[in-house]
Amino acid sequence: MNSDDWLRALTAELHQRRVAADAARHVVAEAATHLREGGGNPWVVFGPPQDYANAIVESIGTAPGPRPGPVRLHARGITKRYGRQTVLRDATLTVRAGQIAAVVGANGCGKSTFLRICAGLISPDSGEVTVSGQLGYCPQSGGTADFLLPDEHFVLVGAGQGVARGPARRAGRAAARQLGWEAGGAVQARHLSGGTRQKLNLTMSALSNPDVLLLDEPYQGFDQGTYVNFWDQLRALRDAGTAIVVVTHLLNQLDRVDTVLDLTPAQQSGWRTPGVQGGHP
Amino acid sequence: MNRLVTVAEMTLRELLRRRGVLLLLLLMPLTFYLIRRDAYLGQSVRSLLLGVGWAVSTAALFATTAARELEPRLRLAGYRPHHLYLGRMLGLWTVGLVISVPFFLLPMLDGADLRYGGLAAALLCSVGVAAPFGMLIGALLPRELEGTLLLLTVVTVQMLINPAGSGAKLTPFWSSREIATWSVDHTDGGYLARGVLHGIAVTALLALGVASVATVRLRRRRHLRHLPVG
Secondary structure, three states, X not given: OOHHHHHHHHHHHHHHOOOOHHHHHHHHHHXXXXXXXXXXXXXXXXXXXXXXXXXXXXXXXXXXXOOOOXXXXXXXXXXXXXXXXXXXXXXXXXXXXXXXXXXXXXOOOOHHHHHHHHHOOOOOOEEEXXXXXXXXXXXXXOOOOOOOOHHHHHHHHHHHOOOOHHHHHHHHHHHHHHOOOOOOOOOOHHHOOHHHHHHHHHHHHHOOOOOEEEEEOOOOOOOHHHHHHHHHHHHHHHHOOOEEEEEOOOHHHHHHOOEEEXXXXXXXXXXXXXXXXXXXX | OHHHHHHHHHHHHHHHHOHHHHHHHHHHHHHHHHHOXXXXXXXXXXXXXXXXXXXXXXXXXXXXXXXXXXXXXXXXXXXXXXXXXXXXXXXXXXXXXXXXXXXXXXXXXXXXXXXXXXXHHHHHHHHHHHHHHHHHHHHHXXXXXXXXXXXXXXXXXXXXXXXXXXXXXXXXXXXXXXXXXXXXXXXXXXXHHHHHHHHHHHHHHHXXXXXXXXXXXXXXXXXXXXXXXX
């Protein structure tokens, strides 16, 4: 990791810890000046970006986080069976405007099923979901058209909302740029790499400015830089008031979310109590 | 209306970019025509019409299967079910009409003595029936292989069944066969009237079938309650 990468990582860490934007810029600029003038390896001079960010937070504190808004998604008592197998039992989740919720659990525990039920794509055996406002959904894979260009995907999604072609294209390209992808090229979706195709998928889901955004492990195939951009973008959406639900199995990301729903069945009692509230206060 | 046209346009774009598929779409009716060319002209024209129907049905089947995962998210993006299935049908009809043009001209260039108005009507019926027929199979059978096999079975039955028998009227492309008879054999107008009526009725029934399946599959689920943003 060179100095630039280190500074970028520090910026992300400060942002994640809700250090006020001006103060974070000032800290990063000072560190950059120090490295430029004094030279040396930032890992030796300042230590790991996480530790340095922690030290900064201890020193200058954090900006108060935006107060969570009204409830945007309320899923209550969701139970789903496939044949004799109960995939979900009494799962409950509440997400407010300006919150990120993570749905975690082992493979096959019903994370994607839960999200599809929240999106209204499949019906549960019991339970109900209440959504306030527009819903956006990004599937784990698929959900794009092989022979269409990215711009045509944006036009297609935009038309659903009554958005004209030009603005839809511009909005799509701008959203893609946030993930480090220039989407204006004439490349059909089938020729995109797995990661870029997921960026297209993710961009499509956020294009209609949804109030509730449901993401089913959307980062598959992302490289490290894109992965960081992805979480930055999620935080930006959260700060703008979007309620976000992310299915994830990457536990190290849980400290970046506000609520956790763990769907892992308990070893002895059958099921762990759902709707564990944890992570980010 | 804009949503409908956008879905139709994207269907058209997708199909036009599948050059291999387009080539096969053209090759299939041509082969059907040529393989019967040395015999009675009526058989050749009827085979041509069946080839067009089969080709468009197959394209419709594959387009429907390919859109299966995309449609639910388009529904969430603001489309109603009828925008999606009618738009796709519109796009497929357009493709069908475009590929019909060379097959309208083919017998003409071949010097066949036909009622060409009848040939046009028969091609219209073939394309009209084929798009919703392929879409319905694609909607009912999610896997392409099963869909293709069913399509093959239906077309084979259509090809082998006695056209004078009452069972023939239950086959989807009977209309174009009747109109082709009027066109090639210069029979009485009853053939044309029966054919046109059958074509319209079957197209309407199949479109209704597609609408029903799509409306059920893309319905708003009862467990999900939408509230306006407070």
